[in-house]
Structure formats: structure tokens, C-alpha cells
Amino acid sequence: MFAKFTSVSLVALLPFAAAAVYDIQVGGDGGKLEFSPEAIAAQPGDQVVFHFHPKNHTVTQSSFADPCGRKEGGFDSGFIPVPANTTDNFPTWTLTVNNTDPTWVYCRQAAKTPASHCGAGMVFAINCGLDGAPNSFTNFKKSALAVGASLAAEAATPSPSAAADPYGGYGGYGSASGSSASAGSYGKWAGYGDASTTTWTAAYGDVTLPPAPIVQVVTDTVTLDSEVWTTTYSSYPGSPAPTPASAAGNVHKVIVGGPGKLLFDPPHIAAQPRDTIVFEFHQKNHTVTQSSFDDPCRKLVKDGVEGFDSGFMAVADDATEFPTWSITVNGTEPIWAYCRQKTPASHCGAGMVFAINSDEGGPRSFDSFKNVATALNGTAAAANAPSGTGASGATTTDGANNGAMSVNIGGAGAMTLALAAVFSLLL
Numbered sequence: 149m150f151a152k153f154t155s156v157s158l159v160a161l162l163p164f165a166a167a168a169v170y171d172i173q174v175g176g177d178g179g180k181l182e183f184s185p186e187a188i189a190a191q192p193g194d195q196v197v198f199h200f201h202p203k204n205h206t207v208t209q210s211s212f213a214d215p216c217g218r219k220e221g222g223f224d225s226g227f228i229p230v231p232a233n234t235t236d237n238f239p240t241w242t243l244t245v246n247n248t249d250p251t252w253v254y255c256r257q258a259a260k261t262p263a264s265h266c267g268a269g270m271v272f273a274i275n276c277g278l279d280g281a282p283n284s285f286t287n288f289k290k291s292a293l294a295v296g297a298s299l300a301a302e303a304a305t306p307s308p309s310a311a312a313d314p315y316g317g318y319g320g321y322g323s324a325s326g327s328s329a330s331a332g333s334y335g336k337w338a339g340y341g342d343a344s345t346t347t348w349t350a351a352y353g354d355v356t357l358p359p360a361p362i363v364q365v366v367t368d369t370v371t372l373d374s375e376v377w378t379t380t381y382s383s384y385p386g387s388p389a390p391t392p393a394s395a396a397g398n399v400h401k402v403i404v405g406g407p408g409k410l411l412f413d414p415p416h417i418a419a420q421p422r423d424t425i426v427f428e429f430h431q432k433n434h435t436v437t438q439s440s441f442d443d444p445c446r447k448l449v450k451d452g453v454e455g456f457d458s459g460f461m462a463v464a465d466d467a468t469e470f471p472t473w474s475i476t477v478n479g480t481e482p483i484w485a486y487c488r489q490k491t492p493a494s495h496c497g498a499g500m501v502f503a504i505n506s507d508e509g510g511p512r513s514f515d516s517f518k519n520v521a522t523a524l525n526g527t528a529a530a531a532n533a534p535s536g537t538g539a540s541g542a543t544t545t546d547g548a549n550n551g552a553m554s555v556n557i558g559g560a561g562a563m564t565l566a567l568a569a570v571f572s573l574l575l
Contacts, residue, residue: 267296
């Protein structure tokens with residue numbers, strides 16, 4: 149049950165001995181949903197190094213009473229996606245043990261759904277009770293498996309009055325305010341407002357926008373392998389079906405910037421719920437920041453909740469290893485993003501924008517979004533936003549409406565805050 153580590157007893161006897169280091173595998177060959185080993189005994193000062201294998205997992209603190217629920221104020225690695233063809237140099241995340249109290253851990257991938265990794269038994273413990281004790285690892289894992297069984301049972305009896313879409317979270321973003329006006333330059337499009345009677349304008353300036361989408365609330369039954377559940381979500385014109393590609397989702401890689409490049413490559417993608425977008429930052433100093441269609445060059449704030457933002461990622465001209473930052477897609481709605489660097493000139497105004505699930509067959513395509521950004525050219529945005537670019541390094545926002553976001557820590561692609569500070573002057 150517990151990992152064998154021959155120097156643990158020496159650490160207990162010799163207070164000045166070096167701290168022990170435990171290597172824990174997160175996931176494994178064939179897509180295993182497990183921590184290996186599952187439990188260890190450790191002393192204060194010891195380090196636990198988690199090695200992330202292919203798929204997309206987290207190391208998140210929970211409690212014995214709620215094995216698959218995030219503990220308030222507890223640690224969390226964030227999602228760390230690893231491509232399926234990775235065989236070595238796995239990314240790592242390290243935890244330092246501060247006391248001998250029991251510490252309970254789970255993977256929060258697909259939380260509260262039938263595909264929950266925790267519900268499949270993907271849990272871990274430090275300093276848990278021995279077998280036979282009330283707080284043993286065996287009892288902890290049984291509780292996690294019971295959560296999974298309950299979720300599967302609920303999915304097997306879907307209710308047409310399902311409360312919320314477990315993969316929603318971006319509904320309503322990108323719409324513009326309408327005002328009566330003469331016929332605009334846009335005709336009638338299925339699923340969009342009538343531009344012959346209404347004109348939509350950008351949040352600032354006098355740029356005319358394509359008509360806003362007509363959003364429909366849809367309740368649908370989703371089938372994934374042997375799992376079936378009911379979901380209610382906001383359906384946009386051209387949006388994909390709500391069925392994930394797989395239990396863990398697909399991984400999409402997007403290059404941000406590069407020598408002499410102010411662009412995202414590819415500039416737009418189609419993604420399904422549970423898919424992970426891995427942004428790899430190249431030269432020089434860029435961000436991935438959520439915005440909206442009618443306000444492409446300013447950070448999105450909706451109902452007091454800010455959209456996602458990677459923070460500035462400074463990369464040296466001679467760099468050969470590049471930092472990454474990722475988000476997990478939670479819905480089917482269009483998602484709009486930009487680089488908020490404004491020195492010496494607006495990167496967004498130069499067309500450095502990105503889209504997920506844009507309607508490429510409708511008036512609000514990626515090219516249309518880019519045209520709005522370049523038409524505004526960042527001038528009005530700069531007048532309405534705080535000055536200065538700053539260099540905050542990579543940050544993580546975990547808003548309920550913004551999906552799951554993570555900073556990739558450790559591994560070849562990691563960047564320390566110290567390096568971010570050193571390179572913050574590179575533009």
C-alpha cells in the first residue's frame with residue numbers, strides 16, 4: 149500500500165538529514181487513471197514530485213469526508229495536459245510536506261460528471277491511517293469510488309429538467325448591444341439578427357459589427373461510450389455538438405508569437421467540451437487574454453467575473469525551450485481572445501487575435517473578428533484601459549464561468565517567475 153523508502157526512518161532519527169524526495173506517477177500507460185504509488189508516509193520538509201503522464205490530470209487537495217471535492221484553500225496543480233505520444237521528460241509539479249497530518253488528494257478532471265477521474269479511483273494520500281483504521285487509504289478510495297458510482301447512476305436516469313450544463317460557462321459572450329438604425333452593410337443570416345433593421349456597433353468607436361447571434365437554450369442527451377447524461381446549454385449558430393471527443397478530450401497546440409510574428413498559429417480552432425488548448429509562447433512578450441467579439445482588444449469582464457488571462461510570458465530571442473499555458477474548453481460557444489501587449493504598439497490592433505468555435509460560415513467568423521480588432525487599431529481601447537504592460541508572469545484564474553485553466557509547472561516548457569521578471573523588458 150505504501151511506497152517503500154529506506155531513508156524515512158533515518159530522517160525521523162536524524163533531524164539534520166536531507167529531506168526525502170518521493171516520485172509519484174500521475175496517470176500511466178494506456179491511460180491509467182491512478183496515482184502510483186497511491187499513498188506514502190512522509191515527514192515535514194520532504195518533497196513529493198508528481199510526474200504527469202499522458203492525458204490531462206491535476207493534483208488537487210480534497211478531504212477525507214469529501215474525496216472528490218476541492219478543499220477550500222487547498223493546493224492545486226492546475227490541469228497539466230500531456231500529449232499521447234509523450235514517452236519521457238514528463239512535466240512535474242512539486243509539493244513540500246509541512247506536517248504529519250493526513251493529506252488527501254484527487255484528480256479533478258471531469259469533476260461531477262460520470263467520467264470523473266476521482267470517481268474512477270484516481271486518488272492519493274500522504275500520512276493516511278493504516279489499513280483497518282477509520283481514515284485508511286482503503287476507506288478513502290472506497291468513498292471516491294462511491295462518488296463515481298453515484299454519478300453514473302444519475303446519468304443512467306436522465307431528467308429533462310437538468311439543472312445546468314456541466315460543460316457550459318461561456319454563454320452570452322460576444323454579443324453586442326443593438327440600436328435601431330437604417331440598413332447596415334450586412335444582410336440577413338440564419339441564426340443572426342436582421343441587419344436590415346438593426347445596426348450593431350462596437351463597444352467603442354464607430355465600427356459597425358455583423359449582426360449578433362440568436363442564442364437558443366437547448367436540452368440534449370449526450371452519449372459518450374457507455375455513459376449517457378442530459379445537458380442544457382446555450383447553442384450558437386455553427387457551434388459544435390456538446391458531445392466530448394473522448395473522456396479526456398483532445399489536445400490542441402497553438403503557437404503564440406515568434407520571431408517577427410504577431411499572430412496565433414493556428415489563428416482559430418474548432419474544439420469540443422473537455423478539449424485542452426495548450427498555448428506555447430514564443431518570442432517576445434505576449435499574453436492570451438479573453439475578450440469579446442464587439443470589444444476584441446480589451447479584457448472581458450462579464451457580471452463582475454473576468455475572463456481568462458495567461459499574464460505576460462516573456463521569451464528571449466535565443467530561447468529554444470518555450471513556456472506553455474493551457475485552458476480546458478467547457479462549452480460549445482465561441483470564445484474570443486487577444487494579446488494585450490501595447491508597447492511599442494497594440495498587438496491586438498495589428499491583428500494578433502484568436503478564436504475557438506467561431507462560426508466560419510456566418511457573419512461572425514474569425515476574419516470578421518480580426519477585422520474589428522484592426523479597424524479599432526487598439527486606439528480607443530488604449531484610451532479606456534490602464535496604461536503600461538507590466539510583466540506578471542503566468543497567473544491562473546479559476547472562475548466558475550471561465551472553464552478550467554492551468555499554468556504548466558515543471559518540465560522542459562516551464563518558466564520560472566524569476567525568468568519572467570528578467571525578460572519582462574523584452575517586447
